[in-house]
Amino acid sequence: MIVDDDPHICEIVQAYCEREGFISTYSHSGTEAMKLLASFEPDLIVLDVLLANENGIDWCRNARSYTNAPIVFLSSREEDEVKISALSYGGDDYVTKPFSPSVLMAKIKAHLRRVSTGRREQLLELPGLTLDFYAQSVNMGSEPIFLSKKEFSLLSYMAQNVNRVVSSDALFQLIWGMESLEDTRTVAVHISNLRKKIEADPVNSERIITIRGAGYMLVARSALQERT
Template sequence: MKILIADDDPQLIRAMRITLGAHGYDVVTAADGAEAIAVAAQTKPDVVLLDLGMPRLDGVEVIQALRGWSDVPILVVSGRTGSGDKVDALDAGADDYVTKPFQIDELLARLRALARRMGTPTGEPVVTFGEVVVDLVAKTVTRGGEPVHLTPTEWRILEFLARNPGALVTRQTLLKDIWGTDQVADSGYLRLYISQLRKKLEADPARPRHLLTEQGMGYRLVG
């Protein structure tokens, strides 16, 4: 199993590489938040061990970026003991939280628990359809090589569809993800935003080939 350790403490990284390597784990490392995202996209680890207090991007920002395209289990290993830090990390998408200093036996047990819960394949950081390229890490969209500006809501809809390529995403699921509830009165909001996305991304918005409507059910993104 491949583990990404992201921490700006070189001594801890060295010790963890030796210890986890001795237990049969394949270890890759990153010294700051931006490098952690890049290494995760390149190496596709099975588990991420992540410190919160890192330069360039902090741990919560790294979690949010990873959750844009990946369901990889994330174990936060941090010296921050406040409940607020734990809540922020877990709300951002972390799976577990261990405070420093920690016992290696406890860390190994938590890794084994995360490994048992694995099963959802890691998504791809870049999704393409037609002339459109959606970078879920950088949160950018291009069409024919030219940048496309999306509103925050348009991006959230496209991101959700891109994270589930080919799958039917129901209207209720989108309403809950974007507005926080599936009980929102849908006054054409979704139809309006999907229409705007088609205008920006489809070659022929009137006859879409990629952003498809499943009548009475929801929407589907196909390549």
């Protein structure tokens, strides 16, 4: 997916993408692109920093709630602080204009190769619970469990730190960010909702346990049995 307010740039990038056999689409505004994100489900996004009346870096940051696809910035801005900000808020690469279409395509293909290779490593299996980080989906046994984006983010972070305590502050900063208007009590609400979906008895939780004064721990069933 190409997001750039310059129709000429969109047409050039799309032509090169299709020459390589990729299915592509483009949008000239961030608002339209956000709607397109859900229906097109891109494997990679080429994004301008300066969109009409919008900031591409802010768009990238918001898009990270909906997609893990690599985002390659394509921009006339050459300042280091802009590049650092773009890469810090979810970008995977940065190409400056004027650009070589061949170099851009080489970068696109390199990122897609890494996604393809990493796809096999995107499954995390725990006893009775499987997380697919690429599809952002969860299965209990063979049954899919439908989680919100925030719930999946919380569960996936705890799953990557299974059998270890994760503080409420760490979860809050990771999921909601420093500039959020929410407070850390929001974590408890989402943990409660998550328990209702993955626990046999949410009141007496066995998967996600509360460590008083410290935070939460996702417990693998085998570890739980050993403690018992």
